[in-house]
Amino acid sequence: MEDWTSNPMNAVTVVLALLVIILFIWIAIVGGRLKKLRKQYTAVMGNTGLTNMEDVIVELKEGLAEQKQANQQLKEQLAVVQTSLPNQKGKVGVIRYNAFSEQGSDLSFSIAIVNEEKDGAVFTGIHSRDNTYVYAKPIEKGESAYPLTPEERKAILEAK
Structure with a gap:
């Protein structure tokens, strides 16, 4: 029986086989991380109907600006009520x-x-x-x- 180390072709085959096994393991690990990343992305995107993260950020920024404006209006109305209430x-x-x-x-x-x-x-x-x-x-x-x-x-x- 011939030793696998004596024939260079056998040694290359074994090394390539080990390399393929290592690559499969690495692909499985990367695939798991990608699946986890996709779940997080789906959770962040929610039901926005948008697929681009930039669009989501722009939409959130516009919503925040609207909320700030509404908050400012409510503060102004509250100030008017607070000044007029003692006179009622x-x-x-x-x-x-x-x-x-x-x-x-x-x-x-x-x-x-x-x-x-x-x-x-x-x-x-x-x-x-x-x-x-x-x-x-x-x-x-x-x-x-x-x-x-x-x-x-x-x-x-x-x-x-």
């Missing part, structure tokens, strides 16, 4: 009382509608047997140019 007459105080102790129940009332600075108005309804009389007084800083009744002052304090 949204604080309400209601006091019911019996204006005439000899009659019925608490059918008279005072309603104060003011803002943070206690600017607004107070409305008073005096109920008698035959009628109800309603009065309105402007309020600035919790006071009025017209005399305020104790019930009106209490309604203004309750409106805080």
